[in-house]
Amino acid sequence: MKRVFSGIKPTGHLTLGNYLGAMRRWSAVDQHEADALFCVVDLHALTVDHDPGRVRRLSRQAATLLLAAGLDPELCTVFVQSHVDEHARLSYLLECVATDGETRRMIQYREKAAAERVRGGSVRLSLLTYPVLMAADILAYGTDEVPVGEDQAQHVELTRDLAVRFNQRYGRTFVVPRTTHPGVAARVMNLQDPTSKMGKSDDVGPGIVYLLDEPEVVRKKIMRAVTDSGRDVVYDPEGRPGVSNLLEILAGCAGGDPAELAGAYATYGSLKKDTAEAVVELLGPVQRRHKELCADSAYVEGVLREGAGKAREMARPTVDAAYRAIGLLPPG
Ligand code: TYM
Numbered sequence: 001m002k003r004v005f006s007g008i009k010p011t012g013h014l015t016l017g018n019y020l021g022a023m024r025r026w027s028a029v030d031q032h033e034a035d036a037l038f039c040v041v042d043l044h045a046l047t048v049d050h051d052p053g054r055v056r057r058l059s060r061q062a063a064t065l066l067l068a069a070g071l072d073p074e075l076c077t078v079f080v081q082s083h084v085d086e087h088a089r090l091s092y093l094l095e096c097v098a099t100d101g102e103t104r105r106m107i108q109y110r111e112k113a114a115a116e117r118v119r120g121g122s123v124r125l126s127l128l129t130y131p132v133l134m135a136a137d138i139l140a141y142g143t144d145e146v147p148v149g150e151d152q153a154q155h156v157e158l159t160r161d162l163a164v165r166f167n168q169r170y171g172r173t174f175v176v177p178r179t180t181h182p183g184v185a186a187r188v189m190n191l192q193d194p195t196s197k198m199g200k201s202d203d204v205g206p207g208i209v210y211l212l213d214e215p216e217v218v219r220k221k222i223m224r225a226v227t228d229s230g231r232d233v234v235y236d237p238e239g240r241p242g243v244s245n246l247l248e249i250l251a252g253c254a255g256g257d258p259a260e261l262a263g264a265y266a267t268y269g270s271l272k273k274d275t276a277e278a279v280v281e282l283l284g285p286v287q288r289r290h291k292e293l294c295a296d297s298a299y300v301e302g303v304l305r306e307g308a309g310k311a312r313e314m315a316r317p318t319v320d321a322a323y324r325a326i327g328l329l330p331p332g
Pocket of ligand 1: 006007018023041189197
């Protein structure tokens with residue numbers, strides 16, 4: 001059975017982008033078809049200015065939302081990254097394989113480092129090494145497939161490069177993973193600025209739909225989405241990013257093909273209305289289940305404890321093998 005690994009970073013409240021780009025496929029497809037692990041990657045949340053209490057709260061909330069979105073601990077392994085030491089252990093070895101140049105080329109590093117400098121802040125070294133830790137997350141588990149949104153493709157590419165390089169230098173140790181993206185909504189854009197990604201770490205804004213937004217809030221955000229200057233509804237992500245984003249969201253929520261759906265709408269207003277209702281309908285069951293799980297935090301903690309135990313057992317042999325292969329003396 002193939003192995004699947006993916007993760008989500010607790011740097012903000014989870015968004016519709018996270019759901020359509022990644023989580024939904026994890027619960028609808030991956031957990032049924034693969035030996036799958038899903039991880040709240042809390043160490044990654046420390047790469048930018050952070051508040052310790054908020055990271056803890058968001059980590060708990062992300063884990064609860066993963067279960068609310070349908071991940072079933074009977075079918076897959078759900079855990080928190082910092083509960084399994086193997087990630088950090090392997091990351092250091094991979095830092096000894098990665099180069100300074102290739103990590104500096106990562107788009108997310110460049111964008112986030114530039115934004116940090118504009119704010120007058122300093123850039124944490126961990127922001128630069130972040131994709132190497134991500135590679136460790138993936139490679140520690142002998143992962144075949146990494147289901148992610150489009151924005152993570154470059155990081156998975158780096159992971160592949162590091163796996164190949166390590167294997168060539170020190171002997172075959174890692175599986176070389178491949179990326180999978182959903183057919184639609186692999187990159188959900190901000191409703192107020194459809195040329196940039198709907199990102200959870202961005203400031204709270206009317207352009208971001210959060211998974212826990214009340215139905216009225218969802219409707220308002222979508223009805224106020226920025227559309228394009230034309231009047232007819234066409235799917236053209238380059239020329240009509242606003243309308244195309246709504247069509248992608250609608251297709252992601254209710255099924256269908258964005259280009260075909262375009263033909264069914266004469267006005268932006270009716271497209272927005274249907275998109276809003278499709279999102280509300282999609283989020284309803286997740287929100288209800290989230291509320292139930294919040295009342296049963298012992299259950300969620302139990303799932304995470306067990307998940308970490310399973311993950312540790314899965315990761316340790318590969319990480320130990322990497323330690324031996326790279327030339328470190330095994331403990332007696
Ligand atoms: P993160 O936490 O930013 O996002 C989690 C998942 O959601 C996807 N996603 C989106 N998809 C479509 N449209 C959007 N607007 C959108 N925003 C986010 C992301 O592509 C991702 O799949 N570095 C990763 C976390 C990570 C990871 C890993 C992922 C750490 N280690 C190992 C896979 C494997 C990140 O920051 O995702």
